[in-house]
Amino acid sequence: MDHSATTPTDSQVVDVMLPYFTGMFGNSSSLHSFGREAAEALSIARQQVAECLGALPEEIIFTSGGTESDNLAIRGSIPHNSGKKHIITSSIEHPAVLNTCAFLESLGHEVTYVPVDEDGVVDLVQLEGSICDNTVLISIMHANNEVGTIQPIREIAGIAKKNGIYFHTDAVQTVGKIPVKVGELGVDMLSISSHKLHGPKGVGALYVRKGTAIEPIIFGGNHEKGMRSGTENIPGIIGFARAMTLAEQRMEVDSENMQQMRDSLISRLFDSISHVRLNGHPTQRLPNNVNLSFKYAEGESLLMLLDIKGIAVSTGSACSSKSLKASHVLSSLNIEDDYLHGSLRISLGRENTMEEIDYLVEVLQETILKLRAMSPLSGQ
Ligand SMILES: Cc1ncc(COP(=O)(O)O)c(C=O)c1O
Numbered sequence: 286m287d288h289s290a291t292t293p294t295d296s297q298v299v300d301v302m303l304p305y306f307t308g309m310f311g312n313s314s315s316l317h318s319f320g321r322e323a324a325e326a327l328s329i330a331r332q333q334v335a336e337c338l339g340a341l342p343e344e345i346i347f348t349s350g351g352t353e354s355d356n357l358a359i360r361g362s363i364p365h366n367s368g369k370k371h372i373i374t375s376s377i378e379h380p381a382v383l384n385t386c387a388f389l390e391s392l393g394h395e396v397t398y399v400p401v402d403e404d405g406v407v408d409l410v411q412l413e414g415s416i417c418d419n420t421v422l423i424s425i426m427h428a429n430n431e432v433g434t435i436q437p438i439r440e441i442a443g444i445a446k447k448n449g450i451y452f453h454t455d456a457v458q459t460v461g462k463i464p465v466k467v468g469e470l471g472v473d474m475l476s477i478s479s480h481k482l483h484g485p486k487g488v489g490a491l492y493v494r495k496g497t498a499i500e501p502i503i504f505g506g507n508h509e510k511g512m513r514s515g516t517e518n519i520p521g522i523i524g525f526a527r528a529m530t531l532a533e534q535r536m537e538v539d540s541e542n543m544q545q546m547r548d549s550l551i552s553r554l555f556d557s558i559s560h561v562r563l564n565g566h567p568t569q570r571l572p573n574n575v576n577l578s579f580k581y582a583e584g585e586s587l588l589m590l591l592d593i594k595g596i597a598v599s600t601g602s603a604c605s606s607k608s609l610k611a612s613h614v615l616s617s618l619n620i621e622d623d624y625l626h627g628s629l630r631i632s633l634g635r636e637n638t639m640e641e642i643d644y645l646v647e648v649l650q651e652t653i654l655k656l657r658a659m660s661p662l663s664g665q
Pocket residue numbers: 289290349350351352353355379381426428429430455457458477478479480487488489
């Protein structure tokens with residue numbers, strides 16, 4: 286139940302990848318038949334990924350995953366020979382965005398981190414108000430990986446367009462779970478990661494709208510039209526394209542199932558456990574995300590006790606001997622201190638079942654009781 290961290294690779298995906306490790310191992314840049322075979326497969330994969338997004342094949346740049354796609358979108362948007370530039374992002378982005386922005390700040394560029402409200406929604410008034418003459422890019426994630434809040438991407442795209450600024454979204458957590466069509470969203474760039482949608486790890490893509498002027502950040506043999514040099518990971522890309530096509534075909538049914546499990550889990554936990562809060566937006570959230578905070582229970586202890594029972598989840602609060610540090614996302618939501626350190630992210634996947642939800646509810650009830658009985662703060 287930690288699918289936002291990663292997902293099992295679908296067996297159909299593994300099947301289509303295998304031949305590209307053995308008989309069809311060619312380098313897609315080679316001119317002989319082995320190379321042409323690989324180039325043909327790469328071209329089909331590009332078409333498949335583009336089709337899922339409603340994009341053109343030439344608008345897809347294959348990368349090593351979400352982190353690289355975010356880096357390319359953000360660093361590539363700052364022309365290397367220009368003066369001081371300004372980027373707008375949010376306070377709850379993934380480290381792939383935040384640390385890229387921090388690096389650019391260290392080079393002298395400016396970054397505005399727009400705050401979010403208690404549900405994790407970006408403040409659009411502050412976002413628009415922070416635009417200045419030097420602003421070159423707005424980068425706001427489609428949905429948050431910790432609390433699952435889905436951002437008003439179309440509205441943000443409208444603001445960016447009105448002001449002549451490029452708009453990038455990190456859609457790593459949404460592709461395959463909710464509809465992601467680049468035309469409808471109005472984005473200029475969009476990051477995807479294969480391993481979040483039952484594809485292999487270490488591969489992904491950046492969608493770049495035709496005509497968007499960005500520069501590469503990796504130089505070499507001009508692969509991917511010079512935008513991302515380095516021999517393409519053909520087996521990975523083939524698997525990624527298959528995973529995306531499968532996710533797209535199954536999305537309606539899978540998301541409906543995950544949403545039912547999600548809602549059942551939330552209501553049963555609220556009925557049976559006191560002092561619990563749901564983090565993130567109550568309705569505008571990923572169909573597979575449940576992020577809860579429990580008063581008088583510590584997140585890491587909860588995680589370890591669930592692990593012993595065979596349940597994998599994650600927490601947004603890390604315990605060290607000296608301090609309890611809540612994640613930057615939870616800290617941005619203005620959650621009461623009492624709740625901040627007992628958070629749990631449960632992220633469902635398409636192979637989870639209602640029986641597993643029953644088991645999770647049962648184990649969580651017991652575990653919370655046990656931890657609260659030991660807590661000096663609970664008074665129980
Ligand atoms: C929102 C978001 N962006 C980017 C990434 C990084 O993706 P990758 O693991 O493919 O580098 C992740 C992975 O956790 C993510 O959740």
